[in-house]
Amino acid sequence: MADQAQFTLYSTVVGPNGWKVAMVLAELGLTYKTVYLDFSKKQHKSPEFLKLNPNGRIPALVDHANNDLTLWESNAIIEYLVSKYDASHKLSFPDFENQQYTRQWLYFQASGQGPYYGQAVWFIKECNSEPKDVVERYQNETKRVIEVLDGELAKQGWLVGGRISVADIAFLQWNTSADRIILGSDFIDTEAPHVRKWMNNMIARPGIAKVMQERAQKMSE
Incomplete structure (x- = not known):
């Protein structure tokens, strides 16, 4: 392990x-290498990758320090990471109640944010924003999720326990998609100021900033 990263992360640039x-890996100081799959070449449907993730989606994570344990589904992965490797509770909580609140927000992200934002992006980018009523439905659902977040963040600045956790990080990248593609940045700026402050506070963290810089570089290649 001394000469290799502890984890292999299978991902895609977009x-x-x-x-x-x-x-989460960066914020916890865990070493990893990323294998970027090319969806245009169907690498995520290759027999090799399907052995890691039979669902044929990203991400998948292999933990070489734990008998090459392999997990897929992003929120399951980050729950594993904090359960096993966040002994100091940098991104998690020691008490049962806040652990459950964290899980609540992770489930909301997986069921409420990801699917609606993802459909909005797909119809906007792949279907030239048609049919318009379908795009409007997913844009409205995106607004609803952001409004739920803004209402909670108005109370305490973070979703759980008054400080950053994986509950917060889980939402960040999809919210940048709301800015760039689904709604434009004006919506969060004007209608959800607590969400904007929350996003900016996360982006300012060294680990997250490093990952976002890497993403921007990969997107420009």
Whole structure:
């Protein structure tokens, strides 16, 4: 292990979910290498990758320090990382109640944010924003999720326990998609100021900033 990264992260440059895992790895100071799959070449459907993730999606993570344990589904991965490697509770909580609140927000992110934002991006980018009523539906759902977040963040600045955790990081990359593609940055700036402050506070953290810089570089290649 001394001469190799502890983890291999299978991801893609464009999709948010792999970058979410990378942010948690970076914030916890864990070493990893990323294998970027080319979706245009169907690498995520290759027999080799399907052995790691039978769902044929990203991300997947291999923990070489734990008998090459392999997990897929981004929120399952980040729950594993903090359960096993966050003994100091940098991104998690020692008490049962806040652990459950964290899980609540992770489930909301997986069921409420990711699917709606993802569909919005797909129809906007791949279908030239048609049909318009479908795009409007997913844009409205994006607004609803952001409004839920803004209401909670108005109370305490972070989703759980008054400080950053994986509950917060899970939402960040998809919210940048809301800025860039789904709604434009004006919506969060004007309608969800607590969300904007929260996002900026996360982006300012060294580990997250490093990952976002890497993503920007990869996107420009």
